Amino acid sequence: MAEPGVAMPNPEQRRFRRRCLWALVLVLPAAFALRGWDNVLEWWHGKDLFERRIAIDGVGQLGGADWRLISLQRVAERPDGAAIVLAELEAVVREPEALARLPCRIAATDAQGRRWLPSFLPPSQVSRLPALRNRPASSCGPAIAQKARSGTVLAIRESFVVPRDAFESLAITISLPAGRPHYLRFARNP
C-alpha cells in the first residue's frame, strides 16, 4: 500500500534508477582510473621494473645512448673490511635530448640483493691511482647533463664503498628517466 502523500515511482522511473545504479559499477572505477592516471604514469617511469641483462663486456642501449662497462676494479681496501671499487663506463650518445634528462642512477648490486650508491672519492685519492691519472671522466649526472651531440663518447666513472667479500659478485646497474621502467645490469654471469 502506498502511503498518502508519497508517490510510487512509475516503471520508467524505476528502470532509470536501476540503470543509474548499474552505471556506478563502470563510472566509479573509471573515475578512479582518470584521477590516478598521472600517479600511475609517474610510478611507471620512476621505477626500475624490467632488467636488461648485459654481459660484463657487452653493449646495452638505454635512454638514448649505447652503454658499455669498460672496467670494474677494486682499487683500495680499508681496515674496516671495506673495498673501494671503481666502475668506468662509456656512453655513446644517440639521442641527446632524451639522454640529458636527470637524474641518472648508477648503482652496484650483489647476489644478495644489496645495493650501493656511488660514493664521492676525493680527487687526491683518484690521482694516486696510476691507471686513472691521464683518463679524465666525470660522474654520470654531470656527464649526461652537458647534452653532448649525437655520436659523442662520454667517459663516466663512479666509485663505490662495498664490503670486501661483495666484490666478486658485484654487478653495475644503470637507470635513466628516458629508459625507465627498463634498466641495464652489467653482470659477470648474465
Place this chain on the structure above:
Amino acid sequence: MIRLLTRLAGIVIAAALLFAMQRTTPGYSEITGPIPVSGAMGQSIAARGFSFRADKLILADRIRWRAYGRDIERDSSGLWAVVVAEMEGRPASVTANGALWRSASGRRYTPSQRLATAPRQLGANRLEPGLPQRGLLIFEIPREEADDATLLVSLIRWPRLDSEIRMPLARDRTESTDVLDLDGLFDG
C-alpha cells in the same frame, strides 16, 4: 505509527553512527605519519632501509675529544646524553639523520649542533649495506628530561609512511659520569 517510529529510530541510529565515525576519523598527518617499530636496547632492530642497535647510554656533565691536534671540552647547564649504537643501511646505501630524544614529558630533542668536530657521530656519514657503522648519537638535554626517555630513530626527522624505531632507554644500560672521553669509547 510504528512505521514512523521505526524510521525515526533509523535516522537517529544513522546520525549516531555518522557522528561516531566523524569523531574517530584519524587526521591526514596521522594516517600518513611514521610507522612505529618497537625494540629494546641491545637488540638489532630492522627498519625499512636500515638496521639499528643501541648498546648503552652514558649521561655526562662534560664531554671531551681530540680534534686538529688539541683537546676540546664542552660542558652544559643540563646533561650530555651519549648513545653508543651501531647502524647499517639495508638493503641499499642510505643517510640516516632522523634521531630524536623524546623525554617522558613528550619534548623532543635533536642531536646537538655544538659538536661539529666530535668523532664518530652517526647521521653524518652514509650507511653502506654490509658495513655496519659503530658510532654515537649525542644529545644535550635538561637534567629533568633524562629519565624514562625514548630514542626515536628514522631516516629523516619527520618520517611519512616510513619506519621510526621507538626504543625506551633502559636504566640497566645507562651509565653516569662527570667527564666522558669520546675517543676512549672506541679505543681497543
